[in-house]
Amino acid sequence: MHLKRIKILAGLVIIAICSCNGGADKTPHVVFKGLYSFGPGVNSFKDCDSGREFWVTDSTKQMELKYSQLKFEKPYEPVYVEVEGAKIHSNKEGLSLEYDSTVVVKKLIKITKEIPDDMCK
Numbered sequence: 001m002h003l004k005r006i007k008i009l010a011g012l013v014i015i016a017i018c019s020c021n022g023g024a025d026k027t028p029h030v031v032f033k034g035l036y037s038f039g040p041g042v043n044s045f046k047d048c049d050s051g052r053e054f055w056v057t058d059s060t061k062q063m064e065l066k067y068s069q070l071k072f073e074k075p076y077e078p079v080y081v082e083v084e085g086a087k088i089h090s091n092k093e094g095l096s097l098e099y100d101s102t103v104v105v106k107k108l109i110k111i112t113k114e115i116p117d118d119m120c121k
């Protein structure tokens with residue numbers, strides 16, 4: 001329960017930081033393709049092109065919901081996602097501190113259990 005509160009608080013802090021830019025989102029949005037994993041204490045994304053891992057903040061509130069609808073037997077199973085978003089420096093507190101950058105998701109384009117063979121090896 002305490003870990004869940006920390007996770008929620010960390011997410012809210014990141015969202016608040018992203019929101020404090022004078023009303024206009026000046027961070028360029030790009031499409032990221034990679035593997036998304038979710039579970040207690042983990043909300044991560046591995047970029048297919050670079051192999052780098054990022055913390056995820058989902059401003060759409062759809063990724064966790066869609067992930068849970070895939071009905072995994074256990075948490076942390078990777079899924080293939082395509083998202084539109086922006087990369088920012090991670091907060092140095094909370095659960096994102098292990099990652100130097102955070103992907104802030106602005107739009108969920110695709111989420112599937114089927115990981116393309118030619119992607120994300």
